[in-house]
Amino acid sequence: MPDCSRCLRLHLSPCKAADRSTSCQNCLRANVASCDVFGVPTAELRALMDEKRRLDRRKEEVLSELLRLEKQSRALEGRAEKALSREISLMEEDEALEAHHPS
Known part of the structure; x- marks a missing residue:
């Protein structure tokens, strides 16, 4: 099983899923609620994809502007x-006229 993103970022090892938990042992010890040792939740992925689409649309609007x-x-x-x-x-x-017709 791959390491969770927190363990990867902090170079913590080993990253092992805790028994009867959705977190790894390191995240449980640190009382971190958002461990992704079992993967990123579908709702979070959907939110990330929605935000990416929103940013792409905004970028197109700004480029058009x-x-x-x-x-x-x-x-x-x-x-x-x-x-x-x-x-x-x-x-x-005016200069040409003044040159031909001096006052």
Whole structure:
């Protein structure tokens, strides 16, 4: 039988299932309630899988938002460049008119 995760993490040996218990002897001695010497409970596995799916969905939402913001930023930069270009053209036209028609 494989060691429980606590015994593995703390390098405790031997990890042996205690008689008439769902815990190993080391976890019983330490009064640990969540020994997984007999495997991870189905409900816990289901909860972990649900959380993973939730995180995956959230990650997709965040990536979509990032792509939308990048597109919006590029469009804004394009509009700013056009506005600046128009402003420079107008200033050059004004300078040219003033050069031809001094006051």
